Amino acid sequence: MLQKDIYSIFILLLVSTFGISQTENTLENQFDEVYNRSNNYQEFKVVKKTDLNSLKKNTLDSIEVYKNALVQMQGELESQQIELSLIQTNLTETNEKLLVAEQRENEISFLGMQTSKTAYNSIVWTVIILLSLILFFFIYKFKNSNQVTRDTKTKLDELEKEFELHRQRALEREQQLNRKLLDEVNKHK
The missing domain is CATH 1.20.5 (Single alpha-helices involved in coiled-coils or other helix-helix interfaces)
Structure with a gap:
């Protein structure tokens, strides 16, 4: 189950990355567009505030999306770690029960005493x-x-x-x- 969730998250990220990269509105493209549309003044670039604000907004939105995805992944990872620890606890208990069962299987009561x-x-x-x-x-x-x-x-x-x-x-x-x-x-x- 842990691997299945990791694979699905990985596939989701790949699809979202390819989906974003195929559209012309990626952050890199937006930066390039703002740079190209900006004017030159001596050795400086003059950028329109609206373009800069739009770029800032899109960047922050993208960062927020990645943060939310990261928080979701961390939550899933924590739940899977809890589930893994429960499984390990169950495995330990099962191993102990198995040892007790094997010991009972290998012993016999003879004259009121347990002997192998x-x-x-x-x-x-x-x-x-x-x-x-x-x-x-x-x-x-x-x-x-x-x-x-x-x-x-x-x-x-x-x-x-x-x-x-x-x-x-x-x-x-x-x-x-x-x-x-x-x-x-x-x-x-």
């Missing part, structure tokens, strides 16, 4: 890795204990079989001894 997402991810992955290691440790221990239990059961079964064999042998031996004893007792009777 990277710290949160680090904590979560550390916990996951730690729990995985503990799980693998317990799986290893379970498999190891299960193997020990199987081996122990196998040995127990073997021992029970041996014991059963030993008991049967002992029973057979006892029965044989009892028979021998009975046979001996019967012999002695």
